[in-house]
Each structure stands twice: as C-alpha cells, then as structure tokens.
Amino acid sequence: xxxxxIAGVGQTPVGEHWGxxxxxxxxEAVSKAQMDANGLIPEAIYxxxxxxPVLSHxxxxxxxxxxxxxxxxxxxxxxxxxxxSGGAALRMGYLAIASGLVSSCLVVGVEKMTDQTGxxxxxxxxxxxxxxxxxxxxxxxxxxxxxxxxxxLHTYQAPRSAxxxxxxxxxxxxxxxxxxxxxxxxxxxxxxQAGMVSSPLNIFDIAPAADGAAxxxxxxxxxxxxxxxNKLVRITGSSIVTDALAIHDRHDxxxxxxxxxSIERACRQSGMLPxxxxxxxxxxxxxxxxxxxxxxxxxxxxxxxxxxxxxGEISLTGKIPISTFGGMKARGNPGGxxxxxxAVEAVLQLRGEAKLNQVPEARRAMxxxxxxxxxxxVVHIFEAVPEAF
Amino acid sequence: xxxxxIAGVGQTPVGEHWGxxxxxxxxEAVSKAQMDANGLIPEAIYxxxxxxPVLSHxxxxxxxxxxxxxxxxxxxxxxxxxxxSGGAALRMGYLAIASGLVSSCLVVGVEKMTDQTGxxxxxxxxxxxxxxxxxxxxxxxxxxxxxxxxxxLHTYQAPRSAxxxxxxxxxxxxxxxxxxxxxxxxxxxxxxQAGMVSSPLNIFDIAPAADGAAxxxxxxxxxxxxxxxNKLVRITGSSIVTDALAIHDRHDxxxxxxxxxSIERACRQSGMLPxxxxxxxxxxxxxxxxxxxxxxxxxxxxxxxxxxxxxGEISLTGKIPISTFGGMKARGNPGGxxxxxxAVEAVLQLRGEAKLNQVPEARRAMxxxxxxxxxxxVVHIFEAVPEAF
Numbered sequence: 001x002x003x004x005x006i007a008g009v010g011q012t013p014v015g016e017h018w019g020x021x022x023x024x025x026x027x028e029a030v031s032k033a034q035m036d037a038n039g040l041i042p043e044a045i046y047x048x049x050x051x052x053p054v055l056s057h058x059x060x061x062x063x064x065x066x067x068x069x070x071x072x073x074x075x076x077x078x079x080x081x082x083x084x085s086g087g088a089a090l091r092m093g094y095l096a097i098a099s100g101l102v103s104s105c106l107v108v109g110v111e112k113m114t115d116q117t118g119x120x121x122x123x124x125x126x127x128x129x130x131x132x133x134x135x136x137x138x139x140x141x142x143x144x145x146x147x148x149x150x151x152x153l154h155t156y157q158a159p160r161s162a163x164x165x166x167x168x169x170x171x172x173x174x175x176x177x178x179x180x181x182x183x184x185x186x187x188x189x190x191x192x193q194a195g196m197v198s199s200p201l202n203i204f205d206i207a208p209a210a211d212g213a214a215x216x217x218x219x220x221x222x223x224x225x226x227x228x229x230n231k232l233v234r235i236t237g238s239s240i241v242t243d244a245l246a247i248h249d250r251h252d253x254x255x256x257x258x259x260x261x262s263i264e265r266a267c268r269q270s271g272m273l274p275x276x277x278x279x280x281x282x283x284x285x286x287x288x289x290x291x292x293x294x295x296x297x298x299x300x301x302x303x304x305x306x307x308x309x310x311x312g313e314i315s316l317t318g319k320i321p322i323s324t325f326g327g328m329k330a331r332g333n334p335g336g337x338x339x340x341x342x343a344v345e346a347v348l349q350l351r352g353e354a355k356l357n358q359v360p361e362a363r364r365a366m367x368x369x370x371x372x373x374x375x376x377x378v379v380h381i382f383e384a385v386p387e388a389f
Numbered sequence: 390x391x392x393x394x395i396a397g398v399g400q401t402p403v404g405e406h407w408g409x410x411x412x413x414x415x416x417e418a419v420s421k422a423q424m425d426a427n428g429l430i431p432e433a434i435y436x437x438x439x440x441x442p443v444l445s446h447x448x449x450x451x452x453x454x455x456x457x458x459x460x461x462x463x464x465x466x467x468x469x470x471x472x473x474s475g476g477a478a479l480r481m482g483y484l485a486i487a488s489g490l491v492s493s494c495l496v497v498g499v500e501k502m503t504d505q506t507g508x509x510x511x512x513x514x515x516x517x518x519x520x521x522x523x524x525x526x527x528x529x530x531x532x533x534x535x536x537x538x539x540x541x542l543h544t545y546q547a548p549r550s551a552x553x554x555x556x557x558x559x560x561x562x563x564x565x566x567x568x569x570x571x572x573x574x575x576x577x578x579x580x581x582q583a584g585m586v587s588s589p590l591n592i593f594d595i596a597p598a599a600d601g602a603a604x605x606x607x608x609x610x611x612x613x614x615x616x617x618x619n620k621l622v623r624i625t626g627s628s629i630v631t632d633a634l635a636i637h638d639r640h641d642x643x644x645x646x647x648x649x650x651s652i653e654r655a656c657r658q659s660g661m662l663p664x665x666x667x668x669x670x671x672x673x674x675x676x677x678x679x680x681x682x683x684x685x686x687x688x689x690x691x692x693x694x695x696x697x698x699x700x701g702e703i704s705l706t707g708k709i710p711i712s713t714f715g716g717m718k719a720r721g722n723p724g725g726x727x728x729x730x731x732a733v734e735a736v737l738q739l740r741g742e743a744k745l746n747q748v749p750e751a752r753r754a755m756x757x758x759x760x761x762x763x764x765x766x767v768v769h770i771f772e773a774v775p776e777a778f
Contacts, residue, residue: 001489021521044629052516053443053469057524059516060471063631063765067638073650075629076765077477078469080442082449088466092481098488100390101627127441127448132410135446238490240433240464242452249456261462376452376465 004097005232005385007104007224008037008217009344014181014332017211018115022049022056025213026065026110029340033106033215040217040225044075044096044105048089050082050336054124056112065108075102082128083285085109086214086339087240087369087378093218094238094380104219109340113209121209125335128372130246142206144247144373145286146198152254152288153200156303160200164191165309166287167204167329173316174326176356181210181332205287210332214340216347233347237266237381245375256289258377259296259368266366266379274298277381278362279321279349281342283370284328293368294320321359324349339369339378350384393486394621394774396493396613397426397606398733403570403721406600407504411438411445414602415454415499422495422604429606429614433464433485433494437478439471439725443513445501454497464491471517472674474498475603475728476629476758476767482607483627483769493608498729502598510598514724517761519635531595533636533762534675535587541643541677542589545692549589553580554698555676556593556718562705563715565745570599570721594676599721603729605736622736626655626770634764645678647766648685648757655755655768663687666770667751668710668738670731672759673717682757683709710748713738728758728767739773 010032012025020028026047034040047062058064062076081088086109093107113121122142126135129144153160167186174180186204194202221232243258244250250257267274274280274297282297284290291305299320300308313319325331325345328338346365348354354362362384369378399421401414409417415436423429436451447453451465470477475498482496502510511531515524518533542549556575563569575593583591610621632647633639639646656663663669663686673679680694688709689697702708714720714734717727735754737743743751751773758767 023521050448051442053440054448056520057516058520059439059443059469060518060634060760060764061469063470063760064519064634066631067634067764072633073631073647075480076470076631077481077629080448080450080467080469081452081465091464092466092484095481095485095488095490098490099484101484101487127446129449130453131445131447132412240466242455242462242465244461245449245453245456258462371449371452375449375456 002098002100003221004094004235005219005221006216006235006347007040007219007232008033009347010036011179011214011341011344012212013179014210014212014334016114022052022058022110022112023064023068025112025211026108027069029213029215030069030106030108033217037217040104040219042074042104042106042217044102045071046089046093046105046107047078048085048109048336048339049078050080050085050111051113051124054127081376082371083335084339084369084371084376084378085336090339090343090380091238091240091378094235097218097220103223104217107216107218107340108213109337110213111335111337112211113335114211134246142198142201145288146201148253148373149200149288155254158303158306161192162306162310163205163287164188166284166290167191169309169314170284170323170327170329173324173357174330177325177331180326180330181208182330201286207285207328207333210334212332212334212337214337214344216340216343231351232385233350234383234385235380236383237270239265240376240378241265242376243374245372247373254292256292256296256374259293259374262377262379263297266381270381274366277364277366279324279359279365281324281346281365281367282322283368284323285333289370290322316357316359324354324357324359342367342369343380346382350382391487391489392610393483393624394608394610395605395624395736396429396608396621397422398736399425400568400603400730400733401601402568403599403601403723405503411441411447411499411501412453412457414501414600415497416458418602418604419458419495419497422606426606429493429608431463431493431495431606433491434460435478435482435494435496436467437474437498437725437728438467439469439474439500440502440513443516470765471760472724473728473758473760473765473767474725479728479732479769480627480629480767483624486607486609492612493606496605496607496729497602498726499602500724500726501600502724503600523635531587531590534677535590537642537762538589538677544643547692547695550581551695551699552594552676553577555673555679556580558698558703559673559712559716559718562713562746563719566714566720569715569719570597571719590675596674596717596722599723601721601723601726603726603733605729605732620740621774622739623772623774624769625772626659628654629765629767630654631765632763634761636762643681645681645685645763648682648763651766651768652686655770659770666753666755668713668748668754670713670735670754670756671711672757673712674722678759679711705746705748713743713746713748731756731758732769735771739771
C-alpha cells in the first residue's frame with residue numbers, strides 16, 4: 001500500500017466575501033497550500049464544489065481553477081456530494097494517489113453562498129434532497145434537521161437546553177481562530193432567548209452558509225522531494241458510505257447508519273477504534289447532527305450524545321474534542337469547502353500548530369463530512385508522522 | 390498494476406424522454422449493465438452528470454441513484470467536468486479500482502436536457518464556459534464552435550462542404566443503432582440547404598441535446614467471480630488533460646492541445662500509438678471538433694482533418710472509423726452521459742456484438758470525451774481480452 005501524506009494546507013478566512021469571486025477564493029487557498037508544501041507542483045486537482053452551477057453560473061470549476069492558478073494542463077475533475085463535496089474530493093484524491101497513477105494532487109474545496117440572487121441559498125441547497133419527493137414538497141435541509149431534532153427530543157426526552165452546549169463550545173473555539181466567521185462567544189442565556197428558525201431549531205442550532213476555500217496538497221511519501229519532508233500528516237483511513245437519500249425511506253431516522261458504517265470502515269483500515277482518536281472534526285451543520293454523529297461513532301449511547309457536551313467532553317481538553325476551530329457553526333459552513341476546512345484544521349492539530357486551539361498531544365484525528373441528513377457520509381483518519389524521513 | 394476490465398454495459402435509448410425522470414433513466418441503464426455482468430454487486434458508483442442541479446433541481450445524484458437502484462450503502466460520488474463528465478466519471482472509477490481499495494464499481498452517465506423550463510439548455514451548458522469572461526458576454530458553446538470553424542475555414546482555406554461528410558457518416562451509422570436519436574440518413578443536398586444556426590454552423594454541424602443514461606460495470610479481473618469471465622474488455626489507458634478554459638487564453642485556438650496530450654499520455658500507458666486503434670469514438674459535439682481532434686491525434690496534418698471524411702476514411706471500414714453508432718451527432722448528445730455511451734459502444738465493438746455497425750476485427754478502441762471546447766480532454770483505451778480465464 002502506498003503511503004499517502006498531506007504535504008501542505010491552505011485556507012481563506014470564512015465569511016461573506018462579496019468582493020471575491022469563486023476562482024479568486026480558490027486561488028488564495030491553493031497558493032497557500034502550495035507554498036506550505038514548498039512549491040510542490042501537483043499532477044492533478046480535484047475540486048469539491050456544491051453550488052457553483054446554481055448560484056454562480058459556473059460549472060467545470062476544477063478546469064477553471066487549474067487554469068487560473070497557473071496549472072494549465074493538469075488533470076482536473078469537479079466532485080459533488082452535496083455538503084460532503086469536500087470530503088468526497090479528498091476521497092477521490094486519496095484513491096488517485098493510492099492507484100499509483102498520480103503522484104501528487106491538489107484537493108480543493110470552494111464555495112460561494114452569501115451574495116447570490118436567484119433562487120436563494122435554501123432552495124439551492126435543497127437540490128441535495130430528493131427533488132421529486134422532498135424538495136418539491138417544500139422540504140429544506142433546515143426543516144429536515146428540525147424534524148429530526150423534534151423526533152429526538154420526543155424519543156429520548158432529552159433536555160432542549162443541553163443542545164446549546166454545542167454552539168457555545170464552537171463559538172468559544174472560534175474566538176481564537178483568525179479564519180472563523182463568528183468569533184464572538186455565546187452565553188447560555190443568549191442561546192435560551194435566541195430566535196426560532198424552524199422549531200425546535202433556533203439560530204444557534206444552525207451553521208451559517210458562508211463563502212470560503214481551503215486546499216490540501218496530497219502526495220505519495222516515497223516520491224516527495226526531500227525538502228517537503230517536514231510537517232507531514234499521513235492519511236490512514238478513508239471511506240464513503242451512503243444511506244437512503246430521503247429520511248422517510250429510513251428504518252430509523254435517528255440512527256445515522258451511514259455515519260456508523262463509514263466510521264467503522266475507516267477505523268478498520270487504520271487499525272484502530274474511534275476511541276483512539278484525539279479529536280473529531282464532525283459535521284455540525286446542525287447541533288442535532290453532532291449529537292447523532294457522536295452516538296453513531298460510539299462515543300455515547302443512543303439518546304445520550306448531548307451529555308458529552310453537557311459534561312464538557314467535547315472541549316479541547318475533553319474526552320472527544322470536536323469543532324476545534326469553531327466547526328461549521330462558528331468557523332462557518334462554506335458548503336462543498338467545509339470538508340476541506342476540517343482536513344486543514346486536523347492537519348494543524350497533528351502538526352502541533354493549532355496555537356490557542358491546540359488539542360494536547362494530538363496524534364490522531366478523524367474528520368467527517370456529510371451530504372444531506374447523513375445520506376452521504378465521508379470519513380478520513382489522519383495520523384501525525386513522528387519524524388521526517 | 391491491477392488488471393481492470395469492463396464486465397457489463399447498459400444503455401437507454403437516446404432521445405427526448407419527457408415522461409422519464411433522471412433517476413428512472415439511470416436505473417434502466419444500471420439494471421442492464423448489472424444484468425450484463427451476471428448480477429455482479431458493485432462496491433461503489435461514480436456518476437457523471439452535468440446539468441442535474443440547474444435543469445432538474447437535483448444534485449447529490451450519485452447517492453440518489455445508489456439508493457433508487459437498490460444499492461443503498463455503497464460509496465457514491467457525482468463527477469462533473471462539463472461535457473466530459475461521463476469520461477471523468479470513468480476515469481475516477483478506473484483510479485478507484487487501480488487503487489486496490491475498490492474491487493468493482495458502476496460508472497454511470499445520466500442527463501436530462503430536453504424537457505426543461507427555466508434558463509434553457511443553451512444557458513445551462515454555458516456554465517461550462519468561463520462565467521465571468523465568456524458566458525457573461527453572451528458567448529455560448531455553439532457560438533464558440535462557430536468562431537473556431539470560421540477561423541479554421543479562413544486559416545486553411547478548407548472547403549465548407551467537406552464538413553458535411555461528418556454528419557452524413559454519423560447518420561448513416563445511426564440508421565442501424567436502435568438506441569440512436571436520429572436514424573434518418575442525411576443527403577449531401579440536405580446538408581447544403583440546411584438552416585444556419587450560428588454561421589458557419591448549420592443544424593447538421595451541431596449534435597442535438599438529448600436525454601439518456603448509460604452504465605458500465607468495472608472490476609479488477611483477478612477478483613471477478615468465474616461466471617463473469619466472458620466478454621471482458623480491458624482498460625489499458627486512461628488520462629485527463631486540461632487546457633485554458635477560455636479560447637481567448639490559448640496560444641493557438643485551432644490546436645486542441647489538451648486533446649493531443651491526453652491521447653499521447655493514454656497511448657503511452659497502453660504501449661501503442663494512435664494509429665494502432667481500430668476505432669475512435671471521438672467527441673463530435675460539433676463537426677469542427679471532430680476535425681480538430683483527428684488532427685490533434687495525428688490522423689491527419691493540421692488543416693487537413695476534413696480530408697479523412699471526404700475520402701471515406703471515417704466509415705466503418707475506413708482507416709479510422711469514428712462515431713460508429715452515430716456519435717453525438719446522430720446517436721444524440723446527452724451531456725454528461727455521452728462519454729459513457731462512447732464506452733458502451735466501444736465495448737460492443739470489441740466484443741464483436743455491434744451487428745450492422747461492426748468494425749471488422751476490432752481489437753482496440755479509443756474513446757474521447759471533451760469538456761468545453763477542448764478545455765478538458767478525457768481519453769480511454771480499451772482492448773479486447775482474447776479469451777476468458
């Protein structure tokens with residue numbers, strides 16, 4: 001098996017970038033990642049993007065970016081898996097290098113969601129649902145998450161207020177992340193009094209749509225030039241598992257089955273258990289997703305995932321730190337780029353470069369990116385490479 | 390290197406399928422391909438689709454299709470590279486199996502272009518151009534091809550009427566293809582008198598937008614169950630190369646540079662030269678593309694690609710048969726599915742199952758799928774497997 005490493009990372013600040021185009025966002029992230037990898041020239045570029053065709057009238061994005069960043073001629077492919085587009089692009093880059101046919105590649109996530117006219121962002125992201133049997137009835141991802149949370153509260157008699165600990169922790173972590181969209185701290189009382197969006201989801205239970213781009217340089221370790229030998233992070237597990245797209249087609253909507261299976265599979269490949277990871281960048285697009293994911297991963301029993309937050313176990317020094325740079329909730333959720341932000345943040349943790357956000361002695365990280373309400377679940381496991389070769 | 394074979398193929402008729410949804414088209418092609426592969430259950434599905442989000446309000450298409458065809462749970466990723474989406478999906482499936490991490494997969498191309506309201510098909514496919522510097526100025530792919538043809542006629546003083554031989558040959562081949570959109574023969578006089586669309590392109594120089602789906606079952610040969618051992622076709626070459634997205638950024642717009650390089654690279658991997666192939670399913674979305682491609686591949690000198698058609702060399706018994714089942718022009722051009730139709734047709738040729746469309750003693754086939762005006766060029770080379778193991 002080829003040893004696959006991340007040799008460079010880059011990201012733009014997440015936010016409302018009304019003055020910066022899709023290609024310019026991508027270029028900033030790519031330039032930073034290439035610089036971080038000591039100028040390594042990749043053979044291919046795989047771009048995760050979710051809404052370019054609908055919101056920016058731009059498809060064919062990978063070829064555009066390859067051209068624009070000065071890499072004309074390289075292999076370029078755009079990858080889409082709804083909110084998991086970034087994670088899926090990473091998976092494709094990983095498989096490409098594992099094949100032995102591509103020695104190095106860029107994996108980019110880019111999204112612009114905030115300054116668009118037309119159908120609006122909520123209608124655009126509803127293309128990730130079943131268009132005939134869900135979206136056409138007026139269902140949106142947020143309404144879907146609200147139904148899941150309602151069901152959860154009813155089934156497990158969980159305290160509504162406990163969910164507030166997720167955004168509170170996320171905002172606390174984002175406070176020291178210069179790339180985060182929201183760096184303000186959130187008080188418990190603010191959460192309690194927050195405006196309702198889709199009952200029972202209030203404004204803090206929902207990650208904000210955002211603009212941003214993040215990039216990774218992947219390479220096979222044995223062919224890396226010597227000077228790129230420092231600060232490497234190895235990818236030891238990778239998986240994509242899907243579930244029924246529509247929630248009404250699932251046996252048990254509260255079980256994130258694809259999440260469970262994708263974590264099992266990636267962990268098996270890595271030769272470890274979920275409990276062996278030091279941090280978990282999970283897909284907290286809605287706080288209910290975080291709860292369901294923690295349960296599916298086995299960090300808590302069914303119906304008790306919220307207790308982890310209540311007991312401080314998701315903080316940087318807790319049992320299972322999540323959203324260490326603010327997560328989707330506070331770093332912001334730039335759609336198809338979110339999965340690459342997770343990867344960049346996990347790499348910074350494993351390099352020991354997370355500064356105020358550092359998880360102590362982080363050696364292993366798991367990242368998880370979802371499309372729809374757990375319909376597509378992508379998991380990657382990263383490990384620090386002890387020392388350079 | 391892992392030996393990668395195509396173990397099954399399936400296709401729907403190409404046409405205006407107003408009564409059939411995107412998912413139903415895909416299901417028909419997938420069912421046929423799985424049946425053809427003796428019911429092999431794939432581990433993953435890679436779906437090429439270009440316009441689902443814009444024209445059918447459906448993204449996340451691979452997960453939807455996996456779910457709908459009864460393969461819930463498998464890995465699913467949607468691939469987009471404009472008109473080369475199908476070819477790019479094939480490339481991703483090829484890399485996945487070459488990695489050793491995926492043993493078998495479905496590669497599907499699906500597109501619905503004819504019964505849509507909204508922005509219209511021409512605006513939708515213009516998302517494949519540079520949205521800021523081309524599409525925003527009103528440029529469409531057809532207008533772009535018209536400029537290329539104008540430039541070609543001017544530069545090489547080529548006879549306008551010679552271009553008619555491409556659609557005439559395509560329609561002649563489609564006449565015996567039950568899945569073709571247009572099975573009528575075209576006379577030279579009809580071509581001469583055809584309505585102008587974007588001068589100098591008349592209606593016969595442009596492949597029709599269409600609906601359709603096609604599917605392949607890919608597998609590593611050593612892990613195939615015994616009963617799937619017959620009728621195999623091996624993939625011996627695969628490449629994607631890009632060029633500047635906008636034509637105005639190219640040194641020489643009449644040179645399809647990415648086409649040349651992608652063919653060189655795939656041939657080198659196969660250990661052969663372009664002249665060694667027995668047929669070439671090229672991307673004849675416009676007849677000028679066919680001419681430029683034949684020249685880039687080295688089948689004719691620059692400025693003389695049209696002579697091949699004039700001399701009958703592109704017919705089923707010519708030096709380099711193209712569009713053997715009608716090509717995009719007459720079989721129809723279902724966007725992101727077109728590249729998979731090419732693959733299905735090449736497989737039928739190599740199996741000796743092309744009936745009236747059979748190229749005599751076809752052992753090697755090259756297929757080529759383009760995104761934009763040669764901005765993304767995907768090439769695959771197939772070889773017949775002499776006998777089953």
